[in-house]
Amino acid sequence: MSESYREMWEKLNLDLKAHDGLLEVLGKFYGDIYMSQQGRLQGMEYLDFVLSEVHGLRIQELQQAKASGKKIVGTFCVFVPEELTLAADAVQVGLCAGAEAGMEEAEKIVPRNTCALIKSFIGFKLARLCPFTESCDMVVGETTCDGKKKAYESFADYVPMYVMEVPQRKNDRDRELWKAEVLRYKEELEKRTGNTITAEKLKNAIGICNDRRRALQRLNRLRAAFPVPISGRDVLLINQISFYDDPVRFTGSISTLCDQLEERIKKKEGIVPENTPRFMLSGCPMAVPNWKLPYIIESAGAVVVGEESCIGTRNTRDLVDESPETLEGMIDAVCERYMKIDCACFTPNKERLDNITEMAKELKADGVIHYALMFCQPYGHEVFKVEKALKAEGIPMLSLETDYSMEDMEQLKTRVEAFREMTG
Amino acid sequence: MIAGIDIGSRSAEIVLLEKQKIVHQDRLPTTFEPLSQVRRLLGNVQPLKIVGTGYGRNLLTEADIAFPVETITEIKAYAIGAAFVYPRACTVLDIGGQDTKAIALMPGGKVAKFEMNDRCAAGTGKFLEHLAAVFQIPVPEFGSYALEGDRELSINSMCTVFAETEAVSLMAGGQNPRNIALGLHASVVKRTVNMLRRVGLKFPLVFAGGVARNPCIIHLLEKALGAPLLIPEEPDMLGALGAASFGESSAAERDK
Numbered sequence A: 001m002s003e004s005y006r007e008m009w010e011k012l013n014l015d016l017k018a019h020d021g022l023l024e025v026l027g028k029f030y031g032d033i034y035m036s037q038q039g040r041l042q043g044m045e046y047l048d049f050v051l052s053e054v055h056g057l058r059i060q061e062l063q064q065a066k067a068s069g070k071k072i073v074g075t076f077c078v079f080v081p082e083e084l085t086l087a088a089d090a091v092q093v094g095l096c097a098g099a100e101a102g103m104e105e106a107e108k109i110v111p112r113n114t115c116a117l118i119k120s121f122i123g124f125k126l127a128r129l130c131p132f133t134e135s136c137d138m139v140v141g142e143t144t145c146d147g148k149k150k151a152y153e154s155f156a157d158y159v160p161m162y163v164m165e166v167p168q169r170k171n172d173r174d175r176e177l178w179k180a181e182v183l184r185y186k187e188e189l190e191k192r193t194g195n196t197i198t199a200e201k202l203k204n205a206i207g208i209c210n211d212r213r214r215a216l217q218r219l220n221r222l223r224a225a226f227p228v229p230i231s232g233r234d235v236l237l238i239n240q241i242s243f244y245d246d247p248v249r250f251t252g253s254i255s256t257l258c259d260q261l262e263e264r265i266k267k268k269e270g271i272v273p274e275n276t277p278r279f280m281l282s283g284c285p286m287a288v289p290n291w292k293l294p295y296i297i298e299s300a301g302a303v304v305v306g307e308e309s310c311i312g313t314r315n316t317r318d319l320v321d322e323s324p325e326t327l328e329g330m331i332d333a334v335c336e337r338y339m340k341i342d343c344a345c346f347t348p349n350k351e352r353l354d355n356i357t358e359m360a361k362e363l364k365a366d367g368v369i370h371y372a373l374m375f376c377q378p379y380g381h382e383v384f385k386v387e388k389a390l391k392a393e394g395i396p397m398l399s400l401e402t403d404y405s406m407e408d409m410e411q412l413k414t415r416v417e418a419f420r421e422m423t424g
Numbered sequence B: 001m002i003a004g005i006d007i008g009s010r011s012a013e014i015v016l017l018e019k020q021k022i023v024h025q026d027r028l029p030t031t032f033e034p035l036s037q038v039r040r041l042l043g044n045v046q047p048l049k050i051v052g053t054g055y056g057r058n059l060l061t062e063a064d065i066a067f068p069v070e071t072i073t074e075i076k077a078y079a080i081g082a083a084f085v086y087p088r089a090c091t092v093l094d095i096g097g098q099d100t101k102a103i104a105l106m107p108g109g110k111v112a113k114f115e116m117n118d119r120c121a122a123g124t125g126k127f128l129e130h131l132a133a134v135f136q137i138p139v140p141e142f143g144s145y146a147l148e149g150d151r152e153l154s155i156n157s158m159c160t161v162f163a164e165t166e167a168v169s170l171m172a173g174g175q176n177p178r179n180i181a182l183g184l185h186a187s188v189v190k191r192t193v194n195m196l197r198r199v200g201l202k203f204p205l206v207f208a209g210g211v212a213r214n215p216c217i218i219h220l221l222e223k224a225l226g227a228p229l230l231i232p233e234e235p236d237m238l239g240a241l242g243a244a245s246f247g248e249s250s251a252a253e254r255d256k
Ligand code: SF4
Pocket: A076, A077, A078, A079, A144, A145, A284, A285, A310, A341, A343, A344, A345
């Protein structure tokens, strides 16, 4: 098995030795953080399997898809409308990276004070570690934060880059711009895949993406039960895997897992005791294998009950309206859904504050931990507003700024523990 | 009797508390073998329970110690310790060897909000210690040395390494080293004041931790804040005291 993978990785021009090292570290890390948990649901086995095969079987599937003429589209942001990608018979995968690898390489083409997420995806490419990036026929960037916008310019020297313009406000003019960008993306996809996006195909794709969102919404409702039936890091993992896995298969497995969760809830079985403090995470996305903070939180005797981030509810909260029947109507519905994303790159961005307070109340969270990556301007700025909004509702917040390194584990632990003591 | 033990990066402290009265306190450098230092601090005493705090608190739970062990963070420990000594305290500032914390208190010593310095040592005891070595002045004398300065030279960098470079180039430029030292102390104070403001500083303010022995920092802080500080007699014992006091009240709760 692993021999045929090696051949595949070699063909993808990975640095085999460095890649072996990465898999080894990842495996160990996963063992410590995930496999050591007690009383996990049986349905998590699927996710363990997907993760263990994330550079293996899943890449093989992508290669097979490519051989059958499908195109692979890589993305870094939840603004890229997957409905269109799927309607063009292409496969979409997330390329955000959550590990400290190739940082030095990355610093040759982006400034040192760039957030870890950007440095990581660049590092993975330059150090030849990511089989997903290497499988892509098209890499779609977007004009969200300055860090990404400028990084894509340099990244275009290494991958087939295409950039969508995401507006910064949500007025009529901005919506027009966004629609023009969605149409331009549609044309580009049609050109690159040779397939025409028809009403029928788009309808089907909208259904697939909505079904996945519905499954994740259900998971998010169930996880917040008393006592909490599933660990926060498991739910984070599920959200992370939703960016890599085949959407239909993924939805099926998550639905099975949710059935098991329902049974557990009926029996009032918790993964932690009922009185465990419940924290909600909010802020920057946590890409695989960035499990640092949830692990710290859950080792400190608290449990994570929600992720207000793009690898979390920001990606699953809103559905595309399924009623339009014409292609034009469906595209409008897609545009509208994406313009509801409350990313910190927008100005103003009041919706996010409302969504955070509402979510914290709904989850009955004892506190919110705001997570900003170091050097992330948009989320770093919003910390102040989020804290104020939560304070007005009497919900305590802890603001943490960190990156992918493990140097600050002890300091983070102390802060999180002190926050637990404070809210308890 | 309850033992509170604070294992910090530089020193470890013990406070023994019996019915809210301090019966014994002691301090030793942490060294590379903190657990043997803890054993030395404990000596022959037989506490009902140990409450550990500080950076090394988890060492206590992992080690096989003959008494029941509980831990709390240094944030909580300093808050309780400050309220123990000064029941009306509203804010606590602790500048220790490796970190600086500002804590806003609710009545009774509960933590309302806290801030800590990030991973680097800028603005902590370590910063002053490092620079005292550059001046070749013993750490306990560095504060009074700086107080002899008559003009505060501005040091712009908060990074220990760059601040040293700045200080060295000022020295090379013939500046009075006491004024440079004064400037270095002022840079610590500036950073600290910002941190205090972020937690919503209210008086009375308790100043604790090893750096609370530094007269220059005290002077500059009082000047910047325009109010006197409450400084415990043993400023580095507050963590251990808070831990012990927590232990007494949690034991009392259980007996209820
Ligand atoms: S946080 Fe903003 S830029 Fe990042 S993935 Fe989400 S929507 Fe895109």
